Amino acid sequence: MAIRIFVTGGTFDKEYNELNGALYFQDTHLPEMLDLGRSKLNVDIRMLMMVDSVVMTDEDRQIILTNCENTPEERIVITHGTDTMVETASILGAASIGKTIVLTGAMIPYKFGSSDGLFNLGSALAFAQSLPPGVYIAMNGKAFPWDNVRKNRETGRFEVLDKEAAAEPAP
Amino acid sequence: MAIRIFVTGGTFDKEYNELNGALYFQDTHLPEMLDLGRSKLNVDIRMLMMVDSVVMTDEDRQIILTNCENTPEERIVITHGTDTMVETASILGAASIGKTIVLTGAMIPYKFGSSDGLFNLGSALAFAQSLPPGVYIAMNGKAFPWDNVRKNRETGRFEVLDKEAAAEPAP
Amino acid sequence: MAIRIFVTGGTFDKEYNELNGALYFQDTHLPEMLDLGRSKLNVDIRMLMMVDSVVMTDEDRQIILTNCENTPEERIVITHGTDTMVETASILGAASIGKTIVLTGAMIPYKFGSSDGLFNLGSALAFAQSLPPGVYIAMNGKAFPWDNVRKNRETGRFEVLDKEAAAEPAP
Amino acid sequence: MAIRIFVTGGTFDKEYNELNGALYFQDTHLPEMLDLGRSKLNVDIRMLMMVDSVVMTDEDRQIILTNCENTPEERIVITHGTDTMVETASILGAASIGKTIVLTGAMIPYKFGSSDGLFNLGSALAFAQSLPPGVYIAMNGKAFPWDNVRKNRETGRFEVLDKEAAAEPAP
Numbered sequence: 292m293a294i295r296i297f298v299t300g301g302t303f304d305k306e307y308n309e310l311n312g313a314l315y316f317q318d319t320h321l322p323e324m325l326d327l328g329r330s331k332l333n334v335d336i337r338m339l340m341m342v343d344s345v346v347m348t349d350e351d352r353q354i355i356l357t358n359c360e361n362t363p364e365e366r367i368v369i370t371h372g373t374d375t376m377v378e379t380a381s382i383l384g385a386a387s388i389g390k391t392i393v394l395t396g397a398m399i400p401y402k403f404g405s406s407d408g409l410f411n412l413g414s415a416l417a418f419a420q421s422l423p424p425g426v427y428i429a430m431n432g433k434a435f436p437w438d439n440v441r442k443n444r445e446t447g448r449f450e451v452l453d454k455e456a457a458a459e460p461a462p
Numbered sequence: 463m464a465i466r467i468f469v470t471g472g473t474f475d476k477e478y479n480e481l482n483g484a485l486y487f488q489d490t491h492l493p494e495m496l497d498l499g500r501s502k503l504n505v506d507i508r509m510l511m512m513v514d515s516v517v518m519t520d521e522d523r524q525i526i527l528t529n530c531e532n533t534p535e536e537r538i539v540i541t542h543g544t545d546t547m548v549e550t551a552s553i554l555g556a557a558s559i560g561k562t563i564v565l566t567g568a569m570i571p572y573k574f575g576s577s578d579g580l581f582n583l584g585s586a587l588a589f590a591q592s593l594p595p596g597v598y599i600a601m602n603g604k605a606f607p608w609d610n611v612r613k614n615r616e617t618g619r620f621e622v623l624d625k626e627a628a629a630e631p632a633p
Numbered sequence: 634m635a636i637r638i639f640v641t642g643g644t645f646d647k648e649y650n651e652l653n654g655a656l657y658f659q660d661t662h663l664p665e666m667l668d669l670g671r672s673k674l675n676v677d678i679r680m681l682m683m684v685d686s687v688v689m690t691d692e693d694r695q696i697i698l699t700n701c702e703n704t705p706e707e708r709i710v711i712t713h714g715t716d717t718m719v720e721t722a723s724i725l726g727a728a729s730i731g732k733t734i735v736l737t738g739a740m741i742p743y744k745f746g747s748s749d750g751l752f753n754l755g756s757a758l759a760f761a762q763s764l765p766p767g768v769y770i771a772m773n774g775k776a777f778p779w780d781n782v783r784k785n786r787e788t789g790r791f792e793v794l795d796k797e798a799a800a801e802p803a804p
Numbered sequence: 805m806a807i808r809i810f811v812t813g814g815t816f817d818k819e820y821n822e823l824n825g826a827l828y829f830q831d832t833h834l835p836e837m838l839d840l841g842r843s844k845l846n847v848d849i850r851m852l853m854m855v856d857s858v859v860m861t862d863e864d865r866q867i868i869l870t871n872c873e874n875t876p877e878e879r880i881v882i883t884h885g886t887d888t889m890v891e892t893a894s895i896l897g898a899a900s901i902g903k904t905i906v907l908t909g910a911m912i913p914y915k916f917g918s919s920d921g922l923f924n925l926g927s928a929l930a931f932a933q934s935l936p937p938g939v940y941i942a943m944n945g946k947a948f949p950w951d952n953v954r955k956n957r958e959t960g961r962f963e964v965l966d967k968e969a970a971a972e973p974a975p
Contacts, residue, residue, distance in 0.1 A: 327576060407498060410583060412584065413497065414585060414588035416585060416603050417585035417588030420604070431501055483827065574916045669920060672923070683887035753926060756927060757926075757930075763931060
């Protein structure tokens, strides 16, 4: 099963510049993370952009959408800043592409040691392989459908909009 | 969706004893790993044993099977040493419990910094939520059905027994 | 041999705020770092301030000086941001206190995994025990006298002002 | 000031073999550790052997002694397993070479993340630059003269033999 990974930046790939103390983007750590996870998946990584998601533009989101439409793979993972991940997901979701698309990110840069990135990447790749076509956000161990999720800015966690719909029916 | 995690030991939870240079088990790192991954899943962790999987006995496997049968959750993740993970999976698979059971582990102890454990745990929890009832091994980013997987001892990677059956049909 | 450690902040103790992506100070990591180094030194840690050294004021430097003068220990280590470490050292040096005072810091925060902080702390504590009274900067594995050192902002490394004076005489 | 580093193995350089779960030696991590510490010291690293110090022989110690005598540098750091570090130090000390020789090691392998190695290396290099000729063990933040030190096997810490001699005179 071939999986396409689109890299767009976000906290995932931020690094610390030791000369000026600022955070910046250099290159993606996705290949290194897949090696660390001993992944043997058939993945193809393409970097579409390398931006903080708060500065992501409508044009950027069109680039992401177009790439999702045009890539031959039916399974796609997108690494993305968490601040506007929901916004990008809703544009992809509204386009009804008919592929399984999973957005994921991190609260702490991968290079900072205590990152959630590796956990999130593992779950995003698993959801991309196992969920039916649709657009999802994989964060906090869960997969949220694109039209029922928000980032709670006070806790930094993702949660469903509609708590009732999310209530679990008895199995 | 409630998930049960059964801990059985394995490389996942090994630590380095600085007084005698030996590897040993102290306690499980699962709660710490879930915190690191910012998991908000509804999980319940129970430690069934804390052993190297090469010394796991038939009695140990019966304990695991009984616990899988008796726990109310329909979704189960088992952390397990990789050496005999396939053997335990086959006993659980043959029992046809009707739940989604995912075994996972690590090649490098979580405490050693360069571990694949966090990636594997993320993928195992995702597969446990999204795959239909059955017994699977989640390693190397993939979910292998219990009756078509082996650990390649030369590479340390998991692979399907039957390469043809694993060939991917055109989507 | 009793050693006093004065904490003033700097990159050493910076942390990443996962809610807003900013770097900030919370608490000092010195006790944790000494534990990691299995230090059995007789040290007493006091936090004087917790600031980025670019915002350190003359008043702050007077506080540091007064504390160095008043503390009973003859051996002092000061953790400090690298940007103005030389400036603070020159104020302490000009005061001719008659104690061995060693300033040190880090280019990368201790919590970010790839920090030079633990190496620098080890060398600073060793220099504080073994060098004669005077004020020194311990960075890059070396001890620089306070009146012959500068931070090269392009390389991020500390170096002597006067290369000739620094030339090594045959032993 | 030129410093010679002799590598002999020990916990410092042990790695985890993910295929069989055993600890082994591959190559020294000294260059990587010096890079991490942003060391700008003039050091020359030579690997004399790569052994666990419990299996170090008299012949091995003669090789170390001969190399210390013959190397042109007056300042030497030796990385060594902690179990027999005192024994090697006493052979070097008895030879009265007239150089500053500092042995150091680690309780936890450098690659395991929570190692004391970087702290010890920083202190050993500092002591090697600042102490008068003699043979010392740099562990736990301190420098112990070769003829007044033992490893306490219960605590894993180094301590003086003669507590009275170690009592600190008033400054």
